[in-house]
Amino acid sequence: MNSVLNDRANPQRWSLTKALRKIHIDAVLLLGLLTLLGAGLVILYSAGDQSQALMIRQLTRMAAAFFVMLLISNIHPDRMRDSSYWLYGAGLILLVGVLAFGHEGKGAQRWLDLGFFRFQPSELMKLAVPLLVATYLAERPLAPTVFRLIVGLIMIVLPSLLIAKQPDLGTSLLIASSGLIVIFLSGISWRIIIGFATVCTAALPVLWYVMHDYQKQRVLTFLNPESDPLGSGYHIIQSKIAIGSGGVFGRGWLEGTQSQLAFLPERSTDFIFAVIAEEFGLLGVGMLLLLYLFIAARGLYIASQAQTSFARLLAGSISMTFLVYVFVNVGMVTGLLPVVGVPLPLVSYGGTSMVTLLAGFGILMSIHTHRRMMSP
Amino acid sequence: MSSRFTLKDHFRESRLINERLIFAALIAGLLFLIVMVRLSVLQVVEHEHFNTLSNQNRVDITPLPPQRGLIFDRNGVILAENIPTFSLELTPENVLDLDSTLAELALLFSMTDEEIVDIKGRIKRQRGFRQFVFRQRLTEQEVAVFSVNRHRFPGVDVVGRLIRHYPQGALFAHTIGYVGRINERDQKRIDAQNYKGTQQIGKTGIERYYEDLLHGQVGHKQVETNVQGRIVREIKSTPSTAGQDLFLHLDVNLQRVAAQELGEYNGAVVALDPKTGGVLAMVSKPDFDPNLFVSGISTKNYSVLRDSLDRPLFDRTLRGHYPPGSTLKPFVALAGLELGLVDEHTESFCPGWFSLPGQDHRYRCWKSHGHGKVDLKTSISQSCDVYFYDLANALGIDRLHGFLDLFGFGHRTGVDVPSESRGLSPSSEWKRTRRNQAWFPGETVISGIGQGFNQTTPIQLAQATATLAMRGVNVSPHVARASRKTSDSELQLISSKVSEALPMESSQNWEAVIDSMVEVVHGQRGTARHVGKGLPFKMAGKTGTAQVFGIKQDEKYDAETLAKKLHDHALFTAFAPADKPEIVIAIVVENGGSGSRMAAPIARKIIEQYFGITADE
Numbered sequence: 001m002n003s004v005l006n007d008r009a010n011p012q013r014w015s016l017t018k019a020l021r022k023i024h025i026d027a028v029l030l031l032g033l034l035t036l037l038g039a040g041l042v043i044l045y046s047a048g049d050q051s052q053a054l055m056i057r058q059l060t061r062m063a064a065a066f067f068v069m070l071l072i073s074n075i076h077p078d079r080m081r082d083s084s085y086w087l088y089g090a091g092l093i094l095l096v097g098v099l100a101f102g103h104e105g106k107g108a109q110r111w112l113d114l115g116f117f118r119f120q121p122s123e124l125m126k127l128a129v130p131l132l133v134a135t136y137l138a139e140r141p142l143a144p145t146v147f148r149l150i151v152g153l154i155m156i157v158l159p160s161l162l163i164a165k166q167p168d169l170g171t172s173l174l175i176a177s178s179g180l181i182v183i184f185l186s187g188i189s190w191r192i193i194i195g196f197a198t199v200c201t202a203a204l205p206v207l208w209y210v211m212h213d214y215q216k217q218r219v220l221t222f223l224n225p226e227s228d229p230l231g232s233g234y235h236i237i238q239s240k241i242a243i244g245s246g247g248v249f250g251r252g253w254l255e256g257t258q259s260q261l262a263f264l265p266e267r268s269t270d271f272i273f274a275v276i277a278e279e280f281g282l283l284g285v286g287m288l289l290l291l292y293l294f295i296a297a298r299g300l301y302i303a304s305q306a307q308t309s310f311a312r313l314l315a316g317s318i319s320m321t322f323l324v325y326v327f328v329n330v331g332m333v334t335g336l337l338p339v340v341g342v343p344l345p346l347v348s349y350g351g352t353s354m355v356t357l358l359a360g361f362g363i364l365m366s367i368h369t370h371r372r373m374m375s376p
Numbered sequence: 377m378s379s380r381f382t383l384k385d386h387f388r389e390s391r392l393i394n395e396r397l398i399f400a401a402l403i404a405g406l407l408f409l410i411v412m413v414r415l416s417v418l419q420v421v422e423h424e425h426f427n428t429l430s431n432q433n434r435v436d437i438t439p440l441p442p443q444r445g446l447i448f449d450r451n452g453v454i455l456a457e458n459i460p461t462f463s464l465e466l467t468p469e470n471v472l473d474l475d476s477t478l479a480e481l482a483l484l485f486s487m488t489d490e491e492i493v494d495i496k497g498r499i500k501r502q503r504g505f506r507q508f509v510f511r512q513r514l515t516e517q518e519v520a521v522f523s524v525n526r527h528r529f530p531g532v533d534v535v536g537r538l539i540r541h542y543p544q545g546a547l548f549a550h551t552i553g554y555v556g557r558i559n560e561r562d563q564k565r566i567d568a569q570n571y572k573g574t575q576q577i578g579k580t581g582i583e584r585y586y587e588d589l590l591h592g593q594v595g596h597k598q599v600e601t602n603v604q605g606r607i608v609r610e611i612k613s614t615p616s617t618a619g620q621d622l623f624l625h626l627d628v629n630l631q632r633v634a635a636q637e638l639g640e641y642n643g644a645v646v647a648l649d650p651k652t653g654g655v656l657a658m659v660s661k662p663d664f665d666p667n668l669f670v671s672g673i674s675t676k677n678y679s680v681l682r683d684s685l686d687r688p689l690f691d692r693t694l695r696g697h698y699p700p701g702s703t704l705k706p707f708v709a710l711a712g713l714e715l716g717l718v719d720e721h722t723e724s725f726c727p728g729w730f731s732l733p734g735q736d737h738r739y740r741c742w743k744s745h746g747h748g749k750v751d752l753k754t755s756i757s758q759s760c761d762v763y764f765y766d767l768a769n770a771l772g773i774d775r776l777h778g779f780l781d782l783f784g785f786g787h788r789t790g791v792d793v794p795s796e797s798r799g800l801s802p803s804s805e806w807k808r809t810r811r812n813q814a815w816f817p818g819e820t821v822i823s824g825i826g827q828g829f830n831q832t833t834p835i836q837l838a839q840a841t842a843t844l845a846m847r848g849v850n851v852s853p854h855v856a857r858a859s860r861k862t863s864d865s866e867l868q869l870i871s872s873k874v875s876e877a878l879p880m881e882s883s884q885n886w887e888a889v890i891d892s893m894v895e896v897v898h899g900q901r902g903t904a905r906h907v908g909k910g911l912p913f914k915m916a917g918k919t920g921t922a923q924v925f926g927i928k929q930d931e932k933y934d935a936e937t938l939a940k941k942l943h944d945h946a947l948f949t950a951f952a953p954a955d956k957p958e959i960v961i962a963i964v965v966e967n968g969g970s971g972s973r974m975a976a977p978i979a980r981k982i983i984e985q986y987f988g989i990t991a992d993e
Contacts, residue, residue, distance in 0.1 A: 142389045185400065187392040217569075234437060244418040244426025265469075282419040286412065293408055300401050304394050309386070312393045320400050327407045334414050 024073040024369040026302070029361060032295040033346070037062055039288065040347035046254050047275040048268040048349060058349055065358040072362030076370050077311050080363065084135040087128040088155070094121035095162040122171045123356045125159045127363070129175050130317040133182040138310035143187035152183055167212050170340035174328070178321040185316045186309075219338050235271065238264050239333050243277040250281030268349040270341055273333040289326070292345075296323045299361075302368045311367045318360045325357075436599050439573030442592030443538060445619035447552060447582065449628045450656075450857065455552055456583070458538035462514040464522060465507045468499050470531030477529060484521060485511060509557075509575055512539065512671035540576060540670045546663040547631055550691040551655075551793055551855060553581020554666035556673075570594050579669065581691075582622065582855055585792050589859055592619035620859040623867065625654030633985045634659040637978040642966040643945075644692035644834040646853075647982055650842035650951065650960045653851030655791065657982065658835075660692040694796040697831040698964050701920035702759045702971070703949045704780075704826030706844060706889050709752055711779040712767045713885040720888045723751050726762035732769065732817055739765050739821050742921070756892035757902045759919060761825050768824025773815055776823060777803035782878050783840040784850070791835055791853040792870075799836050802829035827923060837949055838962035845916070845951035845960050847886040848878035890916050894954045903972045904948070907980040913953035915983060919971035920947035943967035948975035952983050959986050 017027040041058065048054040098121055133152050137144050144152065156179030164172040184193065208216065242256065242264050250256075256278035267275050277285045299319025306312045322345060329344045331337035343350055345357050418426065447456035464481075471477050474496070482492045499508050510532070514522070519534055526532075540555045542548065555576040558566070562577050571577070572594055578584035597613030634645040634657045647657040664681050673681075681689055690696070712718040728746035729738040741747065741761040747754070755763035768776060780786070786801030800806075802823065804815035822828040832840075835853055843850045858867040880886070893916035897908035903919040922945040946968030951960040961979045968974035983989070 141385055142392055181400070185393055185396045187389075187396060240418060241426050241429050243415070244422050245430035247419055247423045247427065277415065277419065282415055285415055289408060289411060293404065296404060297401065300397050300404075304397050309389045309393060312390070312397070316393070316397050316400060320404065323404050323407065327411065330411050331414075334411070334418060336410070336414055 021369050023070075024365055025070070026073075026298075026365045026368045029295065029298050029302075029365060029368075032291065032298060033358070033361060036291055036295065036346050039291070042253070043272060043276050043279075043347060044268060044349055046256070046279060047272050050254070054268070054349065061350075061354055065355040068355055069358040069362035069365070072359050073365035073369065075366055077308070077314075077363075077367050080131060080314075080366070081135045081138075081310050084128070084131040087124070088132040091121055091124045091128045092159060092162070095125065095159060097121070099162065099165060120352050122159075122163045122166070122168060122175070123352050125163065125175050126171070126178065126321075126356050127318075127360060129156060129159060130178045130182050130314055130321070133179045134310050134313035134317065137182065137186045138308065138313060142309055143189065144183075149183065149188060149192070152179070156180065156183075167215065168341075169211075169215055170328070170342040173340070174321065174325065174342065177324050178317050181317040181320045181324075182313050185313050235265055235339055236335050239271050239274040240335055242274040243334060246278040246281045246284075248282045250277075250279050250284055253279055255279060270329070270339075270343055270348065271333055272348050273330055273344050276347075277333075289330070292323065292326045296320070299364050302364050305371070306367050307371050315364050315367050318364055322357065322360070437596055438599065440595035440597060440613070440616045441573035441575070442594055442616035443618040444540065444555070444576075445586075445590040445592065445859075446621045447590075448621065448623050449626045449631075450624065450654075451627065451629075452623075453544075453628045455542065455544055455548055455624070455626070455628070457541050457543060459541045460536060461512065461539050462519050462534050463512040463537050463539075464510045464514060464518075464532065465535045466499070466510045466532045467507050468531070472530060474499070477532065480528065481510065481532070484525065485518065487511075507535075507573075537575070542666045542670075544628065545667065546665050547628070547635055547659075548581075548626070549663040549666045550660045550693065551581050551626065551658045552666065553583040553793075554579055554669040555583050556669050572596075576670065580795075581793055582624070584794050586622055586856060586859075590619040590622065593617035618862070620861055621863070622856050623858045623860070624855050625649065625652070625656060625857045626658065626855060627656050627986075630657040630982055630985055631659060633657075633981050634978065635661065635663075637981050638965065641968055641974070642686055642692070643968065644696055644962075644964045645978065645982070646693050646834045646838040646962045647986075648838050648842050648851075648853055648960045650845045650851065650957050653839075653842070653854050654857060655853050655855045656959060656986070658693050658793075658855070660690070660696070662686050662688040664688045691793075691795070692964070692966075693834045694791065694793060696833055696964065697797065697799060698834070698945055698947070699828075699830050699922040700785075700826035700832045700837060701922035701945070701947050702761075702825055703837060703841075703918045703920035703947050703962075704830065704832075705756055705759065705764055705824075706893055706918055707780060707783055707785075707840065708764055708767060708771070708776065708824050709756060709892070710844070710885060710889045711771055711776055713752075713888060714779070714880060715771065715775065717770050718752065718767060720752050723749055724755070724763045724766055726750055726755075726760050728762075730762045730765040730821065732821065735818075737818065739818075752888060753892040753895055753899075754901075756889070756918065757895035757899045759896075759903050764824040765821045766824075768820050769817065771820075771824075773820040773823060774803050774805070776820070777801055777806075783843050784836060785830075785832060785840060787836075789835050789839045789853050792855050796835065797833055799833050800829060800831040826920065834962050834964050837947075837964075838960055841949040841951060841962055842957075842960040843878065844886075844889070845957035847883065847890075848880055850878065890954055893918055897950070897976075904976040906972075907976045911952070911983070911989070912987075914955065915950060915952035916954040916957075917948060917950035917976065917979065919976055920949070921945070921969070921971045922947060924967065940967055943969050946971040946974035948972075948979050950976075950979040950983070952987075959983065 020027045020030065041055065041062075044058055045055060133155055136155065137148060137152055140148060156176055160172045160176040163175060208219075211219075245251070246256070256275060264271055264274055273285070276288060280288075296319045299315060299322065303312050303315035303319060306315055325342060325345045328337060328340065328342045329348075332339050332342065333344075343353055346354060444458055446454060446458070449455055464485075466477075468474060478492050478496060481487075482489070495510065511518075514534065522529075522534055526534075542552065542554070556579045557575065558571065558577045566577065570591070570593060574591065574594065578587040578590065583590065593616060595614045595616030598611040630647055634647070638645060638659060638661045642661050644661070645657060645659040646655065648655055662684075668677055709718075713720075726741055726743075726747040726749075728744050729740050731738055739761070742759065747758055747760040747762070750758070750760045750763050754760065771779075777786075780801050786799055788796045788798055790796075802819070807813050807815050807819075807829075819828050823830055839851070839853055842853075854870065856870045858869045860867050894914045896902040896919065897904050897915045897917045899905060902908070904917050907917070908915060924942055924944060944967070946963075946965040948963045948971050949961065951957040959982075961982055963975040963978050965974045965978070
């Protein structure tokens with residue numbers, strides 16, 4: 001594994017790698033992402049009722065997201081650091097704007113209608129929060145002081161609350177965790193981490209109090225899916241049937257009855273993992289999860305090789321958040337976690353999150369390819 | 377790289393972060409393991425169980441919508457019921473090709489492209505696994521035609537359903553209201569879980585106000601279906617709980633008489649039981665057939681109702697704003713008595729007009745050559761305007777406003793039918809804050825006869841008259857009397873609040889005003905003397921004629937030359953028996969001309985019906 005992750009093992013043989021590197025593309029990450037996106041398309045074809053229109057739309061989005069990734073990988077990490085306060089500030093203003101004049105979709109106010117296209121400021125925050133927290137903490141020697149820790153926490157909590165209010169609990173929690181990962185990586189002492197975890201556990205009842213009714217419903221349904229077989233319990237029941245019936249080898253591509261006969265709701269978006277599990281079995285999902293792990297591992301490697309603390313923190317956070325995404329989605333589809341509405345990264349149908357995710361990988365590539373080489 | 381830090385610091389930091397990165401990688405591995413264990417449990421250990429569920433039979437969960445509660449009048453006559461019909465329903469997720477299916481269905485049921493486009497839009501706006509009602513009230517022939525072709529339409533089925541029906545048709549259109557398809561606005565005010573499977577929701581009137589009571593609780597059944605989606609066996613079912621039945625104060629016979637007597641005129645009739653506040657009749661004309669709305673009204677029918685200048689959808693009893701005209705006089709008189717400005721014997725001279733001191737403008741009495749000498753009783757019974765111009769001027773608008781407030785003028789009555797309006801009882805403060813204008817004495821003068829800014833709704837007028845009839849005991853009008861859970865359970869009364877008696881100086885004042893109102897109906901020169909003959913008890917009443925169109929100083933009101941829309945509104949308020957009131961009536965006949973000629977006879981008919989008196993002895 002180390003030889004694949006470490007592209008400097010034999011600089012002479014990897015000439016394509018070097019060429020790509022000139023245009024700030026990391027070949028290993030690119031390979032992982034292309035494999036994942038390709039697998040995603042194959043699955044989507046089955047989950048989306050073999051609709052060509054759906055495929056074309058998804059492909060268009062992929063192309064656009066890829067373009068964004070290439071664009072960002074060509075920006076020097078220092079420029080990103082310089083603009084982090086601006087990005088974060090603009091994101092906050094937009095979030096307030098969404099609450100004030102946002103466009104409602106499916107009962108939540110998340111979109112900002114700019115006339116020519118609709119934009120979700122919470123997506124911007126997914127990158128702006130870890131970027132800012134990493135910038136801020138890396139300004140002074142690590143580990144951070146208690147004061148800087150508190151300021152960092154405020155930077156995280158502010159947008160998270162605004163997004164939770166839209167309401168979009170899933171995204172809010174993901175953004176909060178991306179920031180918290182930065183803080184964790186920055187080396188705060190274990191005593192603080194354990195103390196914080198204790199406080200969080202104690203705060204759960206408070207969270208219950210501020211949650212929307214539908215969110216409470218989801219948690220209750222999660223604890224006992226049978227209590228609401230018509231509502232979100234229906235999703236979990238059907239999704240477990242789909243996964244369980246897949247067995248070790250799966251029913252085969254386009255052969256999943258739960259998926260193809262439409263028993264499984266939201267099968268091309270949030271519940272697409274159940275389609276994979278039904279049609280490709282434990283082997284298929286195992287390979288998919290390994291692919292995710294490979295991409296994240298490459299990200300962590302890039303973090304460990306980065307040359308500034310800022311870049312390490314940022315790269316580490318982006319890679320880990322990516323895994324958290326996968327875990328939250330898979331956990332929700334398999335009934336380990338409540339249904340919070342988080343798509344399976346880079347596989348679920350839908351555009352906005354794909355752009356953000358690939359933009360994140362653009363940052364990783366930029367960090368890795370802008371290093372000043374000590375040796376050729 | 378920041379140059380502020382020493383190289384040594386940087387290495388220390390790198391080591392610190394790298395330690396954490398390794399820890400993070402361990403966590404990632406752990407998460408991966410957890411997920412793999414979970415997947416193995418589902419896919420290996422429990423594989424057989426899920427495979428059975430998925431392969432041979434499939435679990436399907438269908439909601440069992442509750443039956444909507446029935447609505448009865450006070451005699452047990454049914455006003456809203458549920459009748460069985462067949463409808464064609466479509467589950468979008470199970471339809472292979474929506475466009476071609478819709479196109480073929482359109483051919484089968486000869487529907488227009490426009491309707492199909494509309495249906496397509498509605499299907500897109502809902503969740504794919506929810507059933508969509510494509511067409512309601514299928515005829516037997518349509519059911520037969522579809523059944524023959526059923527194999528061509530996977531995902532489409534004929535379903536038997538109960539739908540709402542109003543056997544009395546237009547008679548209770550405004551008060552009972554109607555149910556209709558649940559739209560996006562409704563979605564926000566309902567518990568989505570409880571409305572799974574429910575197609576209709578109360579849109580207006582009692583149907584809306586008591587939606588929670590009438591709807592009931594959804595049930596569901598889990599069934600096993602085979603690959604074709606046919607039900608093989610029922611696993612378990614939780615039955616739905618039917619909505620509660622409602623019993624109203626309304627009396628279908630009174631309602632019918634009131635509607636008949638209004639005839640072709642637009643207007644409103646409200647009859648109350650002054651002791652309980654129970655609404656006995658509530659008619660707004662013109663009306664419409666609420667059954668049209670139940671299964672979705674066609675755009676054509678709807679635009680006819682919406683665009684009609686007579687506004688049939690508008691509930692005049694609750695939202696119609698009318699100047700109360702002379703029906704306000706008993707309240708003004710009571711104010712004068714209570715504040716000691718006049719007593720029963722105070723006399724005033726009516727030359728046919730009134731002028732404020734130092735002004736030329738003549739406020740005219742309806743009787744152009746004047747009533748001569750009038751006191752409280754004659755001024756009410758003959759509806760002398762000059763007496764009340766004078767009295768209102770002495771009271772001043774703010775004292776008058778404060779007094780009318782006690783009777784609920786300018787306030788919602790709180791009746792249990794939605795979207796009631798407030799009306800308007802003016803004061804100098806109102807005019808200053810809302811219009812930013814000073815109050816003029818002349819406006820006080822015409823307020824004394826219920827003209828000017830005064831606007832009341834018929835239900836308000838009925839409530840105020842009921843308070844008067846009960847000598848100051850205020851009740852809030854209520855349409856629903858009781859509810860019951862099932863047909864063999866006890867009735868549960870829906871209480872309406874009865875507030876304390878109004879604070880009044882002397883009970884004699886009530887009797888003085890009520891005596892004058894009796895004189896209106898039974899006196900020799902009473903304005904409604906023609907409706908009082910042959911009653912076994914005394915009835916109290918007050919006629920009113922409200923101006924719609926201002927007449928200039930030197931002009932005369934001439935019905936012949938005025939367009940019908942500009943004719944005066946005819947009003948009448950009444951209660952009977954005068955000493956122990958059982959029924960209170962308020963009537964507005966739009967453009968009816970004279971209150972005594974148009975409105976009073978309607979009250980007489982209602983009272984005959986209520987007390988079972990046969991007309992003409």
